[in-house]
Each structure stands twice: as structure tokens, then as C-alpha cells.
Amino acid sequence: MSSQIKFENHHNAEVEHQRKVKLTDLLNRLNAEKKRERNSNIALSVAAVSAVTVFGIILSL
Secondary structure, eight states: OHHHHHHHHHHHHHHHHHHOOOOHHEEEEEEHHHHHHHHHHHHHHHHHHHHHHHHHHHHOO
């Protein structure tokens, strides 16, 4: 019986350990998401400026 209890306690400890989230992993994910968002914002801005430039060139002809 005591071996069963020890096994259950050990198993519960392993499950708790696997559920822990490391702060560095979360920060890395956050930084990667910020980088992707910044790159997409830059791409959108470049596309908007290019469209305005092309529209201005067409109007000036």
C-alpha cells in the first residue's frame, strides 16, 4: 500500500512539473510576437506609402 502512495505522489509531482511555464519561454514568445507585429506594420506602411506615391504620379501625368 505504501508503495502505491509513493508512486501516486511521484506521478503527481511529475505532472505538476510538466505544467509549469517558464518565464523566459513566455518572454521569448512575447518578443517574437512583437517582432512579427512590428514587421507586419512596417510592411503595411510601406505598401500604403507606395500606393499613395503611385497614385500621386498617375494624377500628375
